[in-house]
Amino acid sequence: MKFKRVKGTFDILPEEYRLYKYVEYSLSSLAELYGYSGVETPAFESLELLKAKNPSIVDQIYWFKDKGGREIGLRFDLTVPIARVIAENPQLPKPVRFYYFSKMWRYEEPQKLRYREFWQFGVELIGSSSIQADAEVISLAIDCLRQFGLKFKVFVNDRILLESILERLSIHKRLELFRIIDKREKLSSQAFLSQLRAIGLSAQQIERLMKIIEIRGDIERISMELEDLKSKKVEERLNVLKELVKLIEAYGSKNYLEFDLSVVRGLDYYTGIVFEIFSVEDNKRVGNAICGGGRYDNLIEIYAKQRIPATGFAIGVERLIELLKQTKSIPKEKKIKVLIISDPETSILMRRKLMGVGIIALIDVMGRNLSKNLEFADKQNIPYVIICKELEKQKGVAKVRDMIRGREVEIELDRLETYFKQLL
Amino acid sequence: MKFKRVKGTFDILPEEYRLYKYVEYSLSSLAELYGYSGVETPAFESLELLKAKNPSIVDQIYWFKDKGGREIGLRFDLTVPIARVIAENPQLPKPVRFYYFSKMWRYEEPQKLRYREFWQFGVELIGSSSIQADAEVISLAIDCLRQFGLKFKVFVNDRILLESILERLSIHKRLELFRIIDKREKLSSQAFLSQLRAIGLSAQQIERLMKIIEIRGDIERISMELEDLKSKKVEERLNVLKELVKLIEAYGSKNYLEFDLSVVRGLDYYTGIVFEIFSVEDNKRVGNAICGGGRYDNLIEIYAKQRIPATGFAIGVERLIELLKQTKSIPKEKKIKVLIISDPETSILMRRKLMGVGIIALIDVMGRNLSKNLEFADKQNIPYVIICKELEKQKGVAKVRDMIRGREVEIELDRLETYFKQLL
Numbered sequence A, B: 001m002k003f004k005r006v007k008g009t010f011d012i013l014p015e016e017y018r019l020y021k022y023v024e025y026s027l028s029s030l031a032e033l034y035g036y037s038g039v040e041t042p043a044f045e046s047l048e049l050l051k052a053k054n055p056s057i058v059d060q061i062y063w064f065k066d067k068g069g070r071e072i073g074l075r076f077d078l079t080v081p082i083a084r085v086i087a088e089n090p091q092l093p094k095p096v097r098f099y100y101f102s103k104m105w106r107y108e109e110p111q112k113l114r115y116r117e118f119w120q121f122g123v124e125l126i127g128s129s130s131i132q133a134d135a136e137v138i139s140l141a142i143d144c145l146r147q148f149g150l151k152f153k154v155f156v157n158d159r160i161l162l163e164s165i166l167e168r169l170s171i172h173k174r175l176e177l178f179r180i181i182d183k184r185e186k187l188s189s190q191a192f193l194s195q196l197r198a199i200g201l202s203a204q205q206i207e208r209l210m211k212i213i214e215i216r217g218d219i220e221r222i223s224m225e226l227e228d229l230k231s232k233k234v235e236e237r238l239n240v241l242k243e244l245v246k247l248i249e250a251y252g253s254k255n256y257l258e259f260d261l262s263v264v265r266g267l268d269y270y271t272g273i274v275f276e277i278f279s280v281e282d283n284k285r286v287g288n289a290i291c292g293g294g295r296y297d298n299l300i301e302i303y304a305k306q307r308i309p310a311t312g313f314a315i316g317v318e319r320l321i322e323l324l325k326q327t328k329s330i331p332k333e334k335k336i337k338v339l340i341i342s343d344p345e346t347s348i349l350m351r352r353k354l355m356g357v358g359i360i361a362l363i364d365v366m367g368r369n370l371s372k373n374l375e376f377a378d379k380q381n382i383p384y385v386i387i388c389k390e391l392e393k394q395k396g397v398a399k400v401r402d403m404i405r406g407r408e409v410e411i412e413l414d415r416l417e418t419y420f421k422q423l424l
Helices: A014-033 A047-051 A054-062 A079-088 A131-146 A159-168 A173-184 A189-198 A203-210 A220-227 A233-248 A317-327 A344-356 A370-379 A390-395 A414-422 B014-033 B046-051 B053-059 B079-088 B133-146 B159-170 B174-180 B189-198 B203-213 B219-225 B233-248 B317-325 B342-354 B370-379 B392-397 B412-424
Strands: A044-046 A063-065 A069-075 A096-105 A117-126 A152-158 A258-262 A273-281 A285-297 A311-316 A339-340 A361-365 A384-388 A397-401 A408-412 B044-046 B063-065 B071-074 B096-105 B117-126 B152-158 B257-260 B273-281 B282-296 B310-316 B337-342 B360-363 B384-387 B396-402 B407-412
Touching: A014 A096, A014 A117, A014 A131, A014 A285, A014 A317, A044 A047, A044 A079, A044 A233, A047 A054, A047 A069, A047 A079, A054 A203, A054 A273, A063 B063, A079 A096, A079 A117, A079 A311, A096 A361, A117 A131, A117 A317, A131 A152, A131 A233, A131 A273, A131 A285, A131 A311, A152 A159, A152 A173, A152 A233, A159 A173, A159 A203, A159 A233, A159 B412, A173 A189, A173 A220, A189 A203, A203 B273, A220 A258, A233 A258, A233 B342, A258 A344, A273 A311, A311 A317, A339 A344, A339 A370, A344 A384, A344 A414, A344 B133, A344 B233, A361 B014, A370 A384, A384 A390, A384 A414, A390 A397, A397 A414, A408 A414, B014 B096, B014 B117, B014 B133, B014 B317, B044 B046, B044 B079, B046 B053, B046 B071, B046 B079, B046 B133, B063 B412, B071 B412, B079 B096, B079 B117, B079 B310, B117 B133, B117 B317, B133 B152, B133 B233, B133 B273, B133 B310, B152 B159, B152 B233, B152 B282, B159 B174, B159 B203, B159 B233, B174 B189, B189 B203, B219 B257, B282 B317, B337 B342, B337 B370, B342 B360, B342 B384, B342 B412, B370 B384, B384 B392, B384 B412, B407 B412
Parallel strands: A152 A258, A339 A361, A339 A384, B152 B257, B337 B360, B337 B384
Antiparallel strands: A044 A069, A063 A069, A096 A117, A117 A311, A152 A273, A273 A285, A285 A311, A384 A397, A397 A408, B044 B071, B063 B071, B096 B117, B117 B310, B152 B273, B273 B282, B282 B310, B384 B396, B396 B407
């Protein structure tokens, strides 16, 4: 094949398209109930804007000079473009609640369910630094996935808590450390250790760090495990997390919550509570994160003239769809589909009538004979074929063939819509 | 402002987002009734693929080398990527009926309603060379726009008819000529004439050509006007067009049809019947084309190993939305929206109940006082505010303030959902 699609990209053909639209509709509807409104930004932004918070992200950006000499790059998430939107639209009353269902691009090595072009659904809650905002966003993420009947858990951490602990261990270079912790699962333990040493951690610091990032459980457990590391700041953050648990409980979602001190998120813009959602089986996480998010209080100020706190999350749509397929949580198509076989004008007149009552009505545009048409209906999974040749026309009827049961009935022409309507 | 969006692009903020989704839903639903299924392709393809049919299109393509040295370009339409999909998926039974609602990119000078990033809705009917296929696609385009109650006309032409006429006038270089005719409206008559001369047309040829491309009207009129130019081929094509009219009449859309020998379409891939849809006022076309399309029988063979005839159209979504705004053909948002003002946990519990019956329920995440909250509700056009402070809680009620009528009622807490449900 001479012409192929570009490496790391994929086509969405009809069967998948229906899933994407189903997922988009389900997620958007839920976000709307929470008071979020949809937005979409351009596929590309100036490269300077995209890399303002984190210059090293450039390695993952598809960027180029346009014909006017501008350096532009394809967006790698929607959080950064939305930060720009907030800066450009100071008139928007705070808090701003946005959701999106959009394509992103990252130049990374393609892997199973990781593409260079991919879709994300996400929300941003902008303007509030309160724990109520964190709770709202986490609860919305949970409700988004819960509606599909999936089994999952939200693993929550707090960058400020972790920073306070690191402070007590005299560990600095926290951003670098967070990046290393974030990709820990992708590294051999050898490589992980040597990267920790490379940023200057002593053997003792590494030992203590390793224990800390293995802490998991409910808030009481976390509090207990951190007993000997408690500073005033650590205490403070534990109280904030307790408040978070109380609010999530009010949202009816406490069971989904688990704290995990190894969760830090890869992007540098996170500043507070962060979380990742994994599918779980037998209480163990499976596969890659379906959803990730958290608080980013210092990002928008890069674009706006003032500090604007914010939090949000993004769901990986390809991963979600894969889970829906595995768990067979996909509703069946409800519309009736027919193929009409008659002369061109009769076909059109019949088609109009049937479409008028909400039936999908195809006609033959290939000039095929009956058996070729039936073959097409079969390949396309069209459940009903209407045959109305000269003979039937003279009798004022049409034959309706049920392709699944292999039965055929004669229906009077003026009863055709009624016949199909009662099948709906 | 230091950081801005890139020239020629735009953000879709909530009010507009709702319009895009409304238009997407309306158009997609109609295409589905005709038996079309949705598809989406990657934003970029290899540059070689994009320019295979027409190398000069490169001037309009955003293209670049990715980090792997591949020359890739952002798609400028979906017809070319879908041609690639058809070639890569020979198993798809013909005819294939696809629709899409997608973003495109073209590096052109931005103008009113012409952006460098824009949306198109379109369909492709692939595998049939019959006039029934042309009629289906034109009728679908008409139904797509008719559902919004717009006033418009479809201006139809036939490249084969025009070629047959040009043959009779001994005019060659037809592709070049079509390109010049297509941009005629954008050229001064001076520039138009000099371009015609530049491709070698004589004064006499130009004179005759000018008369031909001014021919407009119904099929009888066209036939009459071409009386002295009739060859066997011209006659043949006129008969095909008569058949087209008959079929469109069966679709109930003959009134929308007008033939116009100046319509040729700009892209080189068209080979037969082409059409453009314009909004009309007092029988005159207004603004730019809302929709354009036609037959392209030689495009897919570039990618596949065989000739596969096809026809389709694309609607410019920004132009359509502009028309909907002008004609006020936009349905109102039907959901009820409330802002809950109470303590954090009561707010959440109330929110859950209301969302459960389909009401959009926001809570305060800013820790604001009552008057600041009312101000926010006002700015956000939230029609109802629920107030449940200590006093109301003790009484087991909530105050519901109707922000539009300025009235306030007390509702028992357990009657709150019922109260709002009856407002729906």
